[in-house]
Amino acid sequence: MKQRILKVHPKDNVLVALADLVKGDEVVYEGESYLLTENVPAKHKFTTTDLAAGDKVVMYGVLVGKAQMDIPVGSILTTANIKHAATEFNTTDVHVDWHKPDVEAWKDKTFQGFHRADGQVGTANYWLVIPMVFCENRNLEVLQEALMNNLGYGRNETYQQQAKELMALYEKGAGVSEILNAQLTYSEQTQKQNRMFPNVDGIKFLTHTGGCGGTRQDSETLCGLLAGYITHPNVAGATVLSLGCQNAQVSILKEEIEKRSRNFDKPIYILDQQTIGKESELLSQAIKQTFAGLIQANANERKPAPLSKLCIGLECGGSDGFSGISANPAIGYASDLLVALGGSVILAEFPELCGVEQNLSDRCVDKEDAERFEYLMKTYSKRATEAGSGFDMNPSPGNIKDGLITDAIKSAGAAKKGGTSPVVAVLDYPEKVFKPGLNLLCTPGNDVESTTAEVGSGANVVLFTTGLGTPTGNPIAPVVKISSNTKLFNKMSDIIDLDTGPIIEGEETIEQAGSRILNYVIDVASGVTTVSAVRHVQDDFIPWKRGVSL
Structure with missing residues (x-):
């Protein structure tokens, strides 16, 4: 019979419902019986003892809340009857005693990665186009429009096709109900079709809203983040667009690159719009230099690397x-x-x-x-x-x-x-x-x-x-x-x-699932398996503007 409840840690005074439990149910865990005073949906917790107002609620063996009121045994925990509480902590003498897991099955395994001159190994091979300031975002959009489809890095055209199908139906006289009930074409289109540079996984345009305004610390932090992406093992090189007068100066970016890679030797092209002058000239140079960078990036090939990379x-x-x-x-x-x-x-x-x-x-x-x-x-x-x-x-x-x-x-x-x-x-x-x-x-x-x-x-x-x-x-x-x-x-x-x-x-232990996950990671790192986020071109990039963000 499938287990319906779970105690995560021996010290806990709550149990987790693994399935929906109903008021009046009597559930048993390790010989102890509990009568539920109300419905407990799966994923929620109920008390294993009577709690008085102010009593500690313990889960995972740690303090996770305090009772707001008297809570009878068998009651569901809610935002109404408990509030957040956590144990204070202080630095103590360090006592590291780690029992390493058995890795015999992986000790000789490798993944197929892109080796960089600084010793790092990438799981992918991308070219970056980066603005130093939000003022250059539109220029990035122009470059993206010029390069992506022509070089074979366009998005799945399924939804464009669906829009065309609806247009055709409307032109034939279809009404609202027919449009809403239409059966539209859908296909999982590979992103690797007709690529001019088969060893380059993509050109990525990292638009953002920073680089000027705010504080100088914001811009310096942004430069550090951008340097982290430029020196990243999954990146072959970069085209950087600068307006020229922004807080996030190219000199700061170079300093941050030096911190992360002392012998940095990737191709990087930096263009300053106020120095170059006309926007058309800036964009023409950016297209040429990015294309030249892609030729260099395409020379990289996957080779075996240890999992330590x-x-x-x-x-x-x-x-x-x-x-x-x-x-x-x-x-x-x-x-x-x-x-x-x-x-x-x-x-x-x-x-x-x-x-x-x-x-x-x-x-x-x-x-x-x-x-x-x-x-x-x-x-x-x-x-x-x-x-x-x-x-x-x-x-x-x-x-x-x-x-x-x-x-x-x-x-x-x-x-x-x-x-x-x-x-x-x-x-x-x-x-x-x-x-x-x-x-x-x-x-x-x-x-x-x-x-x-x-x-x-x-x-x-x-x-x-x-x-x-x-x-x-x-x-x-x-x-x-x-x-x-x-x-x-x-x-x-x-x-x-x-x-x-x-x-x-x-049906599976945590250890079995963790082992399965590591094997999957090896396939992903080798380019054998493409994850959903990559397949859907889910390119989320939001720099943290240092402040309170929960």
């Missing part, structure tokens, strides 16, 4: 009450496997580490990193509170509806993405990953801002878990979408790549 970003979005017990711990195990193989992983989204800081702090290899983590977390929390939006306001309406009713519950489950390995470095946005192992990166909880940041710090693949569904992707790194439940996977199979729902069903 992988850097995986760990991300979640549209999370639900199952994320922390299926998808997140599954990629946590995959990340532990990669760390044991000498690779790198990035755990970010600092507002979603609230309540588990002590565990992460204690896992820092160096006390200086533990102290930096404490500083970044407490500073971020203070600024959020001063802005009237504390970490307690992090859960979205979708999160709450599907069981994540406090930030601490959400965070305790989100932190499972980081596995159990030691923390080798704590980075502040937009710093680059240089050390193999688990890196903590300060980013907001916003899915796209955080994914953008992780890739800018060096992630050449992103594992992205979701319980509700989201199409989030990235211009240069494949984003593997992983569902926490099978219902979502079946419903949104066009944007979801993998399913960890079998864990909930009791």
Whole structure:
């Protein structure tokens, strides 16, 4: 018989409903019987003991909330009867004692990647076109229109065809009801048809709204992020457009590139509009130089590389009450496997580490990193509170509806993405990953801002878990979408790549799912498998304008 409830940690005083439970049901877990006082939908939690107002609510073995009122045993937890609460933390002596997983099955495996002169290895091969300031965005749009379709990088034409079909129906006299009921053509068109440069995966145009105005720190941070993309192993080179007078000066960009790659030797073409003069001349030069860059990029070919050259970003979005017990711990195990193989992983989204800081702090290899983590977390929390939006306001309406009713519950489950390995470095946005192992990166909880940041710090693949569904992707790194439940996977199979729902069903262990995920990553990194976000050209790119973003 399928298990209907689950206790995540022995210290918990709540149980998770794995299926819809009905008021009056008597459920049994490890010999203890509980009579439900109300309906408990799947993914939600109910109490295993009577709670008085002010009593602690414990899940994942940590404090996740406090009772707002007396709550009888068998009652569902809601935003009305509990409120967010998390344990304070402080830097202590570091005690790292990690039991590495068995990686015998992967020790001789490789992936087919693009080798760069600085020793990095890419999982893809892109050319970038980047504006130093938003004033150049329109010029990027002109270049995009001129190059993409002509070089074979156009989008799927299915929806253009559908519009033409509707136009033809209307011209034949079709009315509203006929239009709404029309059967339209749909096809999954490959993006690799008729490419002039077969070894170049695409030309990516990173438009943004920054570079001038705001503070000088905003522009400097933007330059760091853009430098992270230019020096990224998935990038062969770049065309950079500058107006000339903006805060984000080309000299700052060059300094940031030097920080990340001392012997930078990729082709990079920088054009300054105020120096060149006419817009037509700027665009003509940009087209010529980009075309020349594509010729150089096309000379790169995939070659075998050790798995230690992988850097995986760990991300979640549209999370639900199952994320922390299926998808997140599954990629946590995959990340532990990669760390044991000498690779790198990035755990970010600092507002979603609230309540588990002590565990992460204690896992820092160096006390200086533990102290930096404490500083970044407490500073971020203070600024959020001063802005009237504390970490307690992090859960979205979708999160709450599907069981994540406090930030601490959400965070305790989100932190499972980081596995159990030691923390080798704590980075502040937009710093680059240089050390193999688990890196903590300060980013907001916003899915796209955080994914953008992780890739800018060096992630050449992103594992992205979701319980509700989201199409989030990235211009240069494949984003593997992983569902926490099978219902979502079946419903949104066009944007979801993998399913960890079998864990909930009791058909697969976390270790088995994590191993399956790592094998999938190897295929993605080798170009054998194309993830949904890449197939749909889901090029989400939002720089974090440093401030309060949950």
